[in-house]
Amino acid sequence: MIKVLSSGFYTSIQDLGRFGFGDIGVPVSGAMDQYSARLANHILRNNDTDAILEITLGKCKLLFDNQSIICISGADLSPKLNDKKIKQNLTIKVYKDDILTFDKLIYGVRSYLAVTGGFQTEVILNSRSFFKGITNEHILKKNDSLSIKVVTSDVTKPFSSIKINKQHFTSTTIEAYPGPEYELLDDKQRKDLEKMVFTISKENSRMGYHLEEIIANKLDSMLTSAVLPGTVQLTPSGKLIVLMRDCQVTGGYPRILQLTDDAINKLAQKTTKDTVKFKIIPLL
Amino acid sequence: MTYKPYGNHAILIEWSSKIDKNILKDVFFFKNKILQNNIKVIVDIIITYNSLTIIYISTIRNIYNEILILKSIYKSTFSQFKPENYSWKIPVCYDPKFGLDLEEISKKNDVDIDSIISLHSTPIYTIYFIGFLPGFLYLGGLDKRLNFDRKSNPRFVVEKGSVGIGGSQTGIYPQNSAGGWNIIGKSPISFFEVTKKEPCFAKSGDTVKFIPISLEEYQQIETQTKMGYYQLEKELLND
Numbered sequence: 001m002i003k004v005l006s007s008g009f010y011t012s013i014q015d016l017g018r019f020g021f022g023d024i025g026v027p028v029s030g031a032m033d034q035y036s037a038r039l040a041n042h043i044l045r046n047n048d049t050d051a052i053l054e055i056t057l058g059k060c061k062l063l064f065d066n067q068s069i070i071c072i073s074g075a076d077l078s079p080k081l082n083d084k085k086i087k088q089n090l091t092i093k094v095y096k097d098d099i100l101t102f103d104k105l106i107y108g109v110r111s112y113l114a115v116t117g118g119f120q121t122e123v124i125l126n127s128r129s130f131f132k133g134i135t136n137e138h139i140l141k142k143n144d145s146l147s148i149k150v151v152t153s154d155v156t157k158p159f160s161s162i163k164i165n166k167q168h169f170t171s172t173t174i175e176a177y178p179g180p181e182y183e184l185l186d187d188k189q190r191k192d193l194e195k196m197v198f199t200i201s202k203e204n205s206r207m208g209y210h211l212e213e214i215i216a217n218k219l220d221s222m223l224t225s226a227v228l229p230g231t232v233q234l235t236p237s238g239k240l241i242v243l244m245r246d247c248q249v250t251g252g253y254p255r256i257l258q259l260t261d262d263a264i265n266k267l268a269q270k271t272t273k274d275t276v277k278f279k280i281i282p283l284l
Numbered sequence: 285m286t287y288k289p290y291g292n293h294a295i296l297i298e299w300s301s302k303i304d305k306n307i308l309k310d311v312f313f314f315k316n317k318i319l320q321n322n323i324k325v326i327v328d329i330i331i332t333y334n335s336l337t338i339i340y341i342s343t344i345r346n347i348y349n350e351i352l353i354l355k356s357i358y359k360s361t362f363s364q365f366k367p368e369n370y371s372w373k374i375p376v377c378y379d380p381k382f383g384l385d386l387e388e389i390s391k392k393n394d395v396d397i398d399s400i401i402s403l404h405s406t407p408i409y410t411i412y413f414i415g416f417l418p419g420f421l422y423l424g425g426l427d428k429r430l431n432f433d434r435k436s437n438p439r440f441v442v443e444k445g446s447v448g449i450g451g452s453q454t455g456i457y458p459q460n461s462a463g464g465w466n467i468i469g470k471s472p473i474s475f476f477e478v479t480k481k482e483p484c485f486a487k488s489g490d491t492v493k494f495i496p497i498s499l500e501e502y503q504q505i506e507t508q509t510k511m512g513y514y515q516l517e518k519e520l521l522n523d
Contacts, residue, residue: 019327022339024476024484025418025458028328124478133418133459134478180288180296223301224415224422226330226337228294250332250415258291261343283289283347 001065002115002148007140008060008102010206013119015051018127018134022249028229029129030245032206032268033110034261035168036074040114043071043089043162050118051128053146055111057271060102060140062113064094066150069116075108075169075269089162093154108169108269117149131246172197174263174276177283179231181222181254189215193256193278198240202272206246209267211276214238219254227251230259232278242267285358287351292343295351299334303424307334308412312367312489317357331413331488333422371408371491373517374456374471376447377502378404382470389432389449389466400468403427404447404454405494411486419458419476419484423492426454438464445470447494458484469494472506473516491521 004011014037017030031037037052058077072079072088079086080101086092088111094100102111121128124135132138140146185193192215203210217238226249227233233241233253242259243251244267257278259267270276290296297314299307315329315336328339344350378401380386390397409423416422426449434450439462442448446457448465457463458475471494476484486492497505508514 019339019341021418021483022328022330023414023488025414025416025420026483027418125483133476177289177291180290180298223303223333225298225332225335226290226296226415228291228337228339230291248416249330250413255290260292283292 002146003063003065004061004140004142004144004146005063005099006059006061007142007144008055008058010056011060011140012054012130012138012206013051013121013135013140013146014054014129015118015127016049017245018125018129018131021125022226025249026125026134027131027246027249029127029131029134029206031110031112032245033074033108033112033265035265036110036269037112037114039089039162039164040071040073040112041118043073043091044069044114044116046114046116046118050114051121053113053119053140055102055113057109058102058105058111062100064096064098064100065145066096066148068094068148068151069153070094070100071114072111073114073164074112075110076106077102077108077111078104078106079111089164109271110268115148116151120147120149168266169269171266172274172276173279174267175260175279175281176230176232176257176263177260178280179255179258180225181219181234182256184219184254185234185256189217190280192216194280197275197277200270200272200274200276204272206244208244208247209242209270211240211242213240215240221252222254224250224252225255227255228258230261230264231255232257232259244268287354289344289347289351290337292347293340295338295340295344295347295354297336297338297354301334303333303412305410305424308410308424308489311336314358315488316367317360318354321357323353330415332415333412333424367489369487369489369491369521370518371493371521372486373495374492375473375497375501375505376405376469376471376494377497377499378469379499379502381499382446382502383468385435385466386468389468393432395429400430401496403430404449404468405496407493409454409492409494411488411490411492413488414484414486417458417461417476421455421475421486421492423454426452428452430454432466434464435466438462439467442467443470445472447471470502472502473509473514485516 198211409425442463450465
């Protein structure tokens with residue numbers, strides 16, 4: 001068991017998402033940065049689909065009630081075990097009464113805590129990913145208890161060296177395919193899309209990131225159609241919205257770009273005032 | 285019909301851009317043919333008015349080959365699929381206690397409240413698809429006289445079960461949510477329950493009729509729904 005002493009800014013259980021219920025309006029959800037989430041599980045030799053804890057921007061404090069092996073990947077939120085700084089992307093043994101903290105943000109936005117065997121929270125509609133209206137809770141609260149497996153074996157021999165690609169956190173280039181309505185854009189809009197630097201507005205969440213800059217736009221809304229995580233919508237006012245993992249299943253704004261999986265993961269490590277540039281790549 | 289890649293793990297199939305029952309029938313039929321083929325790599329199929337979005341578990345290796353497969357499924361005549369669609373009777377209480385905007389839209393549009401209720405509860409609405417929120421039904425068939433503009437100031441919280449009109453659309457909020465539709469009533473039943481085998485009773489292609497109920501009936505049905513023994517009235521639709 002892990003007891004939540006301090007829940008932090010926005011902390012939730014996530015896996016790779018909830019599939020097969022889009023036709024009744026259920027969002028996919030899942031870890032925002034799936035590259036980092038998978039990496040943490042991989043280092044522990046867990047399954048890819050095991051649930052991890054997604055910690056956003058720090059200020060999270062957890063108490064272990066049993067022995068386990070953990071791994072932290074993703075953003076560097078200065079993780080400490082019993083007040084001693086610990087390394088990321090390594091297997092670490094924890095004991096009963098150990099306290100793990102995430103505090104000051106060094107780089108990135110979202111950090112991932114994996115435990116051997118994965119978090120054992122309830123499975124709803126084939127997934128453990130928190131989502132309002134689907135799971136009982138959508139974010140962790142102080143005093144919550146999270147069930148984990150007791151692991152008494154020794155730490156498996158660490159991989160010789162795991163070099164994290166720093167580009168994942170520093171690169172401002174976001175790769176995207178042309179979206180279903182890209183062809184409706186005029187030449188100037190297409191050029192602006194690739195030329196302009198876009199700033200992430202303070203309206204950014206697991207549902208989507210609004211961008212501040214405006215593209216001159218005469219395109220209207222369209223008949224409601226499906227949208228996906230990574231879809232870039234162009235609103236009638238010319239603002240861009242990049243949909244993220246918790247986005248609705250349908251939407252009515254033209255879908256002008258579709259981010260690559262890698263681009264969604266990279267964007268998930270950015271926040272308010274960070275800037276990005278789109279690089280449009282052909283579909284084949 | 286057009287087929288196009290939507291990113292590298294989805295394919296979007298579009299019919300002409302309009303709200304039309306015949307298009308819905310074709311979209312729905314195609315979806316079920318794909319389901320019958322039981323293609324393991326397909327994890328979700330999203331229906332809207334005039335489109336199907338087919339989502340694959342991972343990157344599609346050869347998207348044009350996959351499109352060819354889908355086209356041949358569409359053309360295949362063999363199908364054991366018989367759509368089992370139902371018509372649902374949805375109780376709605378139009379009492380001013382729940383119909384928060386009835387008076388305002390009645391004045392603004394010069395239609396009396398009784399007419400609004402009768403015009404809203406007379407048609408048989410078609411469920412085109414489910415989106416926006418888990419269990420939110422996109423309905424077609426709202427009387428043109430009830431096309432009321434959305435509120436200029438959206439409510440921060442619209443309560444679960446609220447029945448609203450927004451432009452040419454009507455619908456029921458399946459959970460508390462922010463919303464800008466004019467609220468004309470409330471239904472005591474649940475449109476989405478995660479604990480059920482089928483969390484949402486309705487599906488694309490079903491129909492809905494709203495049955496006006498009194499405040500007392502609302503309370504009765506609400507209690508019965510909470511205890512889990514309220515049975516919605518439904519009828520199999522004959523095609």
